[in-house]
Amino acid sequence: MATPGEEQFSLVWQATLGTHVRTDENLLDMPDDPQKKFDRSLDMFRQGKRRLLEEMGIRSVSTKISTPAYTPSPNERLMDALRIDARKQMLAMLEKSHPDTLITEEKRIARCIQLMISLYPRNNEAYRPLSIKLNETLNCTGASMLGSALLTELNIKHLQATVHRHALLLLVPSDRELYWWDMLNPQNNCEITDHDLEGFSVSDLVEHRDKPTSQGLTVQLTSESFRKRNRSWTLADPMYMHISPPDYGQHRALLASTGYAFKNTLPDAALEAFNIATHDQPLDAYVYYGKGCILATLHRHQEALDAYEEALWIEPENQFFKKARLQEFVYVYGG
Numbered sequence: 001m002a003t004p005g006e007e008q009f010s011l012v013w014q015a016t017l018g019t020h021v022r023t024d025e026n027l028l029d030m031p032d033d034p035q036k037k038f039d040r041s042l043d044m045f046r047q048g049k050r051r052l053l054e055e056m057g058i059r060s061v062s063t064k065i066s067t068p069a070y071t072p073s074p075n076e077r078l079m080d081a082l083r084i085d086a087r088k089q090m091l092a093m094l095e096k097s098h099p100d101t102l103i104t105e106e107k108r109i110a111r112c113i114q115l116m117i118s119l120y121p122r123n124n125e126a127y128r129p130l131s132i133k134l135n136e137t138l139n140c141t142g143a144s145m146l147g148s149a150l151l152t153e154l155n156i157k158h159l160q161a162t163v164h165r166h167a168l169l170l171l172v173p174s175d176r177e178l179y180w181w182d183m184l185n186p187q188n189n190c191e192i193t194d195h196d197l198e199g200f201s202v203s204d205l206v207e208h209r210d211k212p213t214s215q216g217l218t219v220q221l222t223s224e225s226f227r228k229r230n231r232s233w234t235l236a237d238p239m240y241m242h243i244s245p246p247d248y249g250q251h252r253a254l255l256a257s258t259g260y261a262f263k264n265t266l267p268d269a270a271l272e273a274f275n276i277a278t279h280d281q282p283l284d285a286y287v288y289y290g291k292g293c294i295l296a297t298l299h300r301h302q303e304a305l306d307a308y309e310e311a312l313w314i315e316p317e318n319q320f321f322k323k324a325r326l327q328e329f330v331y332v333y334g335g
Helices: 004-017 034-055 084-097 099-118 129-135 140-153 202-210 225-229 246-261 267-277 285-297 301-314 319-333
Strands: 158-163 166-171 179-181 217-221 239-244
Touching: 004 034, 004 129, 004 246, 004 267, 034 129, 034 140, 034 246, 034 267, 084 099, 084 140, 099 140, 099 179, 129 140, 140 158, 140 166, 140 246, 158 202, 158 246, 166 246, 239 246, 239 285, 246 267, 246 285, 267 285, 285 301, 285 319, 301 319
Parallel strands: none
Antiparallel strands: 158 166, 158 239, 166 179, 217 239
């Protein structure tokens, strides 16, 4: 029988994605089977992401993209405004006949998509596909999800990245190079090279694109130029970046955002979100940190301490995590 937290989360998750779930897909059917619950949650996410792609409008940006030669209708879909179907056919043709030109076009089209998405009004709470469609506002998670859906439709390869709870994409075009591609901040685009990575090479990350795992991996950036691209890093913070296949990373980010959003009002549902997010043991420190925060709220201090230890195993120099672990250590073992 489902727990209250599982029941609450199932309703919250459907509302988050804006999907009407068939009976055979309900998360509550198998409360004792974490793998099937994870798989169904992921499938529901993919349905929500697909609907976002197909239904996202341009009402809030139509005046910004209007030119003397092109006056879009406010009721036009984003896919149509970007001519996704025509560009998809063009890229398929170039792949067969002009592979050198293909690389240039992939980057150009990815840039067009990025510039369009960056025009949408910002809203730090706009991570839910349903609210993004209705209000046409975005935060970094929503922008990455929408950009990823468009790039996937065009078969332009990319990865999901998270840095200090900020979501962005890494563009991996056909030349197998790697680019920082923040959908909200086009001015920060740059190539990532071997010299920017600690203990990994660009080819390692590109290999992760070709042979993805749901767990992803965490790398450390060494170039100080990246600190300017993510201003939440302080001078003392090691620059960790979690990388994962787009659907897995965005599914996890959406679960984490849901957990944080309901931390105080529905903590049991929030914990269920983080339980699903950590089910496949991702190498993403912030989902363990978030789980620890919820467990601490529920006064389950030993479990919170364990979650913070998991986060620190991935990012051992993160001072934020160390402070949280110390607080729970005091609760469990005394000062």
